[in-house]
Amino acid sequence: MNEWQITTVISQFRHSTSARSLSLALSEPFQGLPGQHLDIRLTAEDGYSTARTYSLSDVREPRVVEVTVERADDGEVSPYLVDVVEVGEPLEITRPHGGWFTWEPTDTAPVQLIAGGSGLAPLMAMLRSREIAAPAVPFNLVYSFRSPDRMLFADDLRQLAERRRLPIHLAFTRSAPDDDARGARRLDAAELAAVTMPPDRDPAVYICGPNRFVEFCAAAMLTAGHDPRRVRTERFG
Amino acid sequence: MAIVNRGFVGRRDRDAGRLPPGQYRTFDFPVLSAEPTPSVGLEKWSLAVQSAQHRIHKWSWSQFQELPHEEIVTDIHCVTRWSKFETRWRGVSFDTIIAELPWPAEPYVMAHCHGGYTTNLALTDLVGGRGWVADSYDGEPLPAEHGGPARLLVPHLYFWKSAKWVCRLRFMSSDTPGFWESNGYHMHGDPWTEQRYS
Numbered sequence: 001m002n003e004w005q006i007t008t009v010i011s012q013f014r015h016s017t018s019a020r021s022l023s024l025a026l027s028e029p030f031q032g033l034p035g036q037h038l039d040i041r042l043t044a045e046d047g048y049s050t051a052r053t054y055s056l057s058d059v060r061e062p063r064v065v066e067v068t069v070e071r072a073d074d075g076e077v078s079p080y081l082v083d084v085v086e087v088g089e090p091l092e093i094t095r096p097h098g099g100w101f102t103w104e105p106t107d108t109a110p111v112q113l114i115a116g117g118s119g120l121a122p123l124m125a126m127l128r129s130r131e132i133a134a135p136a137v138p139f140n141l142v143y144s145f146r147s148p149d150r151m152l153f154a155d156d157l158r159q160l161a162e163r164r165r166l167p168i169h170l171a172f173t174r175s176a177p178d179d180d181a182r183g184a185r186r187l188d189a190a191e192l193a194a195v196t197m198p199p200d201r202d203p204a205v206y207i208c209g210p211n212r213f214v215e216f217c218a219a220a221m222l223t224a225g226h227d228p229r230r231v232r233t234e235r236f237g
Numbered sequence: 238m239a240i241v242n243r244g245f246v247g248r249r250d251r252d253a254g255r256l257p258p259g260q261y262r263t264f265d266f267p268v269l270s271a272e273p274t275p276s277v278g279l280e281k282w283s284l285a286v287q288s289a290q291h292r293i294h295k296w297s298w299s300q301f302q303e304l305p306h307e308e309i310v311t312d313i314h315c316v317t318r319w320s321k322f323e324t325r326w327r328g329v330s331f332d333t334i335i336a337e338l339p340w341p342a343e344p345y346v347m348a349h350c351h352g353g354y355t356t357n358l359a360l361t362d363l364v365g366g367r368g369w370v371a372d373s374y375d376g377e378p379l380p381a382e383h384g385g386p387a388r389l390l391v392p393h394l395y396f397w398k399s400a401k402w403v404c405r406l407r408f409m410s411s412d413t414p415g416f417w418e419s420n421g422y423h424m425h426g427d428p429w430t431e432q433r434y435s
Contacts (some may be wrong), residue, residue: 006240039259039318042242050247053317076248076261092240097434099420100271141249179380213269215382218273228352231273 003028004041004092010064011086015039015152019118020082021057021068026092032059034103034208035234036096040044040067042077043092052077055122055208056096057153060132065096068152069120077145101206103232105133107208109204113141113196114217116209119148120145120152122234123208124234127156127166140175144171144187169195189220204232246304255312256320257428263319268382271416274403275351275381282386284370286334287407289343300388301372304329304337309369311392313399314428326390328371331363334406343408347415348389351402355415357424358398360408367393370403395426395433 007024014020032038041051046135049224058066067224071082103126104109111130113123120143130137145151151170160166171191176184197203205226207217221231252262279298286294296304309326333414335342362368371390381387384400384401391398397417418424422434 021339024319042245042247042257043240045241047239048253050263051259051318060254080242081246085242089243090240091242094434097421112302178257182428201250211382215274222273228273233270233272235268235270 005089006176007065007093008091008124009087009091012087013038014166015154016070016150018082018150019068019070019152021066022085022091023058023066024063024093025063025168026063029062032056032065032125033098033099034105034129035122036098036125038065038067038096039079040081041092043074043082043183050076054081055125056137057121058128059125060128064148064215068124070152071156084163092213093124093152101208101232103129103206105129105137106228107204108134108137110138110197111140111202112203112205113139113210113219114192114196114205114207114221115141116142116213116217117145117147117150118152119207119209119213119234119236121208124153124156124205126206127160131160131165137196139202140167140195142169142171142187142192142195144209145164146173147175147184148177187217189223192217192220196221196224199227202227202230206232206234208234209236240419252322255322257314258431259389259433260314260318260320260421260428263321266320266324267315267317267381269315269317269397270382270399270401271354272352273324274325277351277381277386277402277404278418279386280324283404284387285405286338287405288338289408289410290340292340294338299382301329301370301387307369307430308373309390311390313392313396316395316397316426316433317338317420320428323409324410326369326371327373328369328387328390330366331360331368331370334370337362345409345412347409347413348400348403348405349405349407353401353416355398356388356389356398356400357396357409357413357415357418359412359425362394362398362423362425393427395423395428397422398426
């Protein structure tokens, strides 16, 4: 039922002290959709094994996928993926799953992305696929996270912004850079409505992050006038 | 096929013997929903049961409250691999619901929910004290984010089958996929045989 395959970690990128991306070379190629997730299984020497689900942050290549993992407090698998596994070592994964929180490059509707913390990962897969497969589709990103040192994909986002490929609204919740006039505070509904695409553009809205964050943003987007059928959510914690 | 992840020890403190394969135990109650949480007022709430011949039987909230409720204490298992032990619910069993119907039940049910979610179930998975419409969790009215006012509770199947915000139970003569079942997930969803994906 779960076709596990053995992959090899071929590169790693550390975003912060608590988050890392791993690129995995597949032994059995597949084409994932942006937004999908897969399961990673770890096995100890005595045969004990356990698995968790992680979003794919890059699905552009059929032979290599990337996952982005934030270490969970009290986590069993994420500390190993963030701090222990090394390039060259194996990881067992399933094929990608989930056919709802996905974006298809053939869809020409504008896309509003709203990320909380490591909820950026599946949205990053959408951004990256859009750049190669549907560059004319308008995207907009709101990214809320704790503090500058916790930012994921800082270089990628800076480049997208510099090349005017993506309007980005960063919302720091605990501490902000000195030159950020907004300061550090939680997103509120008025701010979210002001920085996202208006409902009359009928964007597909993807919201991913911790449950409280997603719950708040989804309700705020409905209040702002977005059609509930256009709002897709993925939550963790 | 088996590999060993060098340096991985794992936790052994979480009653692995009670877990279906591939699951881990959580002490939280994660929320998984594909869409925004709908808000459903009790004065407008109803539960409709629809036969394959389009006959309708309906309970208002107050009528539903008068149906005999049962206390259920059960482990639950999410396809995203968490399991939670000894969750405590109150609800009306499908045995009671079906006994109230003025027509015979057909072999499959599509649960329809506020917000548009659907999931398909076989009647055999619902009767015999295995399925409920639950309206209370842990001694309190069921919170909206966990499916309140009322949700299905079918704890021997993966928890996506326990549809939140249920409003209509449509009987069918044959099995038809619901929302996740049309999006890559298994038609039946037995956690003990890992019926996760189609």
